[in-house]
Structures are given as C-alpha cells and as structure tokens.
Amino acid sequence: MLKILSELDGVSGNEKSVSDFIISQVSDLATQTTIDTMGNLVFYKKGKKPSSKKVAVFAHMDEVGLIVTDITDDGYLKFAQVGGLDDRILLTQRVSVGKSKVKGVIGIKAVHLQSKDERSKVIKSDQMYIDIGASSKEEAEKLVSKGDYVSFCSEFCRLSNMRFKGKAIDDRAGCAIIMELMKDCYDNDIYFCFTVQEETGLRGAQVLSRRIDADVALVLEATTASDTALSEPHMYGTALGLGPAITNMDNGAYSDEALKRFVITTASTRGIAYQYKLTSNGGNDSRQIQTGASGCRVCSISLPCRYIHSPVSVADGNDYESMKKLVRAVLNDIENFLSSDQI
C-alpha cells in the first residue's frame, strides 16, 4: 500500500491521483464520503455506539515538488519549488512532468567545465533547468506546458534492516495508516481526513478544520529524523527504530496535555514503542486543526523519516507498524479519554 501511495504523483495543488486512489480503495468502508472544493477528502465512519464528541484523524495527501514556470528557446524547462525543498538535493534528479508524465532530468554543467569557484558553490534552483530531451521551445511545448507539475521519480524499495526508501513518505505514510485503520470498526464515529496543500501552508486543513470542528484530532505525519553521523544526539529530532514520535510542541501547535498523556499511556500499557520528537522545529496541519474553529485537542504522531522532503526519504518498517498499532489502540479506546474528567 505504502509503495503504491509513495509512487503516485501528488505535488501540492495536484493531489487528484492520490485522492482518486484512496477513494477507490476505501470509500466502501465509509458511511459517507465527501470531497470539498479544495480537494480535501473526508470519510465519515459511523461507530458501533452513539458518540457525544467528534473524533478525527488527519493525514495530508500532498508532497513537495516543482512546477514549470517557463520554457526556454532551447527547450529547457525553468521551474519553481512547491513546498520546502533544499536546492542541494535537486541536481541530477530524475523527474516526471505533467499529466503525460514526460520524463526529464535536472541538469548541470559537466564537472570538467566548471570553474574552481563554481564547484565549491551550491547552485541555486533558479539557475537550474529540467531537460526533457527537447531541442527547441516548439518541441518542448508539444509535450509540456507552463504550470505543469513536476514530481520526482523515485522507486519505493526496501533497504536492509526493515527500512525502506522512497519519495513522499511525508505524508503518504500517514495516508496509508489511515487507509488500513479504516478497515476496523470502532465504537465512536470517526472522521478520517485526507488534506491537500499542507506543504504550501496548511491550506487544506484550514478550511477542513472549520467544516469538521472536531473535539479531538490525531494528526498522522512524517517528521525529520537526523540520527545521522553529523548530528549530536540532542539535535536528532527523532531517530529511526525507536517507534512513532509524539510531538510535545512545534512551531505551529501544542499537543493537548491530556490527550498526549492518553496516547503515551496507551502505548506503554500495550508495550508499543514510542519516542518524543526532541526539537520544536517545523509545523504541520495540527496548527490549523487546533485553532481553526472552536478549538480542538490535537496530538501529532509521526513516522521518523531521514532525508525528508527528498526523493530518497528513509524510514523504518517497525516504526510504521508500531505507529499503526498505536493509532489503532488509541482509536479503540478513545471513549475512555472522552469520558474522563480531564476533558
């Protein structure tokens, strides 16, 4: 499932192929399916018992990528970034342009021809171009147009040690987990939400949070892991293999104390591994979900992911399974939380 989702192209604003796939797989499992003007997808699933409070689970469908801004006389494509990308990862990437998935590469002058100065500098993305093999503007325009979305080509595959690599793990991992969890039946009514345009400013969630106005929301994400040789442990953020990461606070939102405690207790009583996200950088849809309407108790649970926002994101299969187990357990027991005196 995650393999299929990861290999679908869904740069922010162009999530349709992802949402079509999700609908085809899970709409049978939902009591009601809605899709709004922006493209947010909501599956409402009625519970076995009447629910007094609104519970929602969120993941975003979009991924970072590029968009064609211009075509040069020589048939090269100029582009802009969609979402937060590091210029340094763009060079020599294989990409796929537009609906007809025209193949291209992001080129650079050969090393032999670069001056000493050029070699030591990071090339800015506005100096790069996509080469689709066309030799003139006319030729290129037959294949692609300005405004076409550009996705990375990156096959999803297993690495050793239960780990895997692919593009768009952020946040197809969250999507895949929700899709699997929708197969279960829960006591409570649950809104399973798939948002658009998270990477360009939490925009889908902004309107969806007003529509749903949930009391409690779990936000399933992928988050940075920098447990690599060049970082110090306190700057890791998260590390692979230690379980899903629970956010205390990030730049956008503050996990509800009581909900966070409930999630942690659920994990510890069932022996499910978890870790805290150790830094407060970044933000996600939970910002909009928390304050978008009358106020919602949120908690982000994230899959630790190395090289996030790159075509070679690496995550851990055990973390993925633990995350699924944890979210399932929380949803199964959520009534205990809703009826507790802490809320």
Place this chain on the structure above:
Amino acid sequence: MQLLKQLTQITAVSGSENNLFDLIQREIKPCVDELYTDALGNLIAHKKGGGKKILFAAHTDEIGVMVNYIDDNGFVRFSPVGGVDLYASLYQRVVFANGTVGTVCFESKSDVKKDLKVSTMYIDIGARSKEDALKLVTPGDTGAFVGDFVHRENTVVSKALDNRAGVYILIEAIKRLKSTSQDLYFVFSSQEEIGLRGAKTAAYTIEPDVAIAVDVTDTGDTPGCETMEVRLGGGAAIKIMDKSVITHKGLRDLLVRCAREHDIPYQFEILAFGGTDAGAMQTVKSGAATGAISLPLRYIHSPAETASISDIEACINLVSEFAKKDFILV
C-alpha cells in the same frame, strides 16, 4: 497586592494554564453566572446581560522552557516556549510544575558573545545521570523562569506580570462590577505567548460584537530605550496599533470618553513590535470591533518585569467602567 503576588508566582507556561484555574475560579465564582473551560485551555466567565456581547481577554500563560532531551549525564536540552531572550535567560533559574529547579547554562566552549544558540544551551537540574534526571522531569515538561514578587511603594517587580497583571485586572474588574446591561464574557485565554491561539478559538465560539484584550505593553521611559510614548505611571494605555491589530476607531473613542468621564488616567499606545490576543480576535469569523487596554510594563519577558500600581488601578477602573456602559459603536 497579595492576589497579584499569588498569580505571578504560579508556574503556568503556555499549555499548562490550568495551574491557575483554581485560584481564578475561587476569586470570581460568586460574581459571574457561568464559568467553563474549553479544549484549548481557556477559562471563560460569563456575566449575562441583554446588550452587546463584549469579550475581555487576558492571557494566563507565561513564557518558559520545555524539556526536549536528557543526556546520559542528566543535563537537560530544551526549547524556548514563547519569546524567550536567550541572553537574558543565561544563569536564570527555572522551576518546573513539580518544584524541580534548574539553571540555564551554555556549553562553555561555544561562542556565547557572538552566537548564542539554544542548541548549545542546557539546563542543569543537579541530576547525576539520565535515570536520575528522568525522576524529576520528562520531555514535554515546561518550566517557568524564577522571579520573586517585590512590592515597592508604587511599583511591583516580578516574573510573569505579563500577563498575570492582566488576569488580576480582569478579576478585580469583575468583582467591582455589580450590574451590567451588557452581555459580558471574560476570557482567561491560553497560549498567547506561542501565537494568540486560545483567544482565537474563544472568539470563534463566542462571536463577540466587541473584543478587548487586556495585556501588557512596552514603555519608552528607560535609559537608552526605543522611542515610545508610553511611560510607567502614565495610566491605562489605550492601544492604537501594534503588529497584530489596529484598534477599531469607534471603540478607541469610546474608551477615551469612558476614561475622561471617570477621571481615569490614560495614555495612547503604539507598539512597534509585538502583538496581543486582539490581533487574533479581530479577524475571526465575520470579525469584531477590537481593541486593547494595556498595562505599561518595563523589562517584558524578564524575571524583573516592573509595573506601576496606579496604572494597574487605572486599568481595573477602565475595564469595569467600560463594561457597565451602554454605548453605540460607530
């Protein structure tokens, strides 16, 4: 001043505002019709009346630190919560909800003068090992800076006068308010320091006609400071503008008229940096006529915030007199 002292000394960093609820509830319960909390951690008091819906918001949270990571030797790495000045925090003491006290330090080989980064800072809680430290704090715990309450003739000095002074002003105004023809909501709002979050959702649910933030503001009366009209002891500051809001002109005029009628000393406030809950409340849903009554405060976000008692008194009077009034907003 006993109540103000109590309010300032409670540890309630953004996200843990409920540490203040018992005290606030005890003070105002007999004076209001309804008292409830919501998902964001707001405490809302409702005094029913037939007129306009007026919302007063004073945020309860204070800046502080959050535990992120504990190393093998028991040292704590942290994130600032809200606008913490890293230089001002060096060698300050922080206290956590369970009473654990730590000191904010920095890696002594790092270049503290040029480039102080939170990644090279840590909190020493006196633990000898990770295990030892975990008995005292857990990732996610928040601590507040220590700063005793000192009462000198006409001034008070303490940590968290931003915005416990605002909370105190609302409490005292509620107590003085015997009757009102307006429909009054007093929101003790959460998470202001990390992005005006509580006030935003409170305004969403209440949908007020008029929203007034009661918070602190900077002053321009100390040696070598930025030019600013506001001075300590100059009275309640009626906000004209800050980074988050431009006060509704009609509302500003009404506040001025109210101050004049009741001989309440006032001054105007234009704050070049920073914002308040007013900014979040103004644009929620279809919008509200929004403004702010500010208490002049020196050394904001330090453990030695300094306010004038006569200014506090002026703010209480302005809030309570304005809340009683019937008015037409133009």
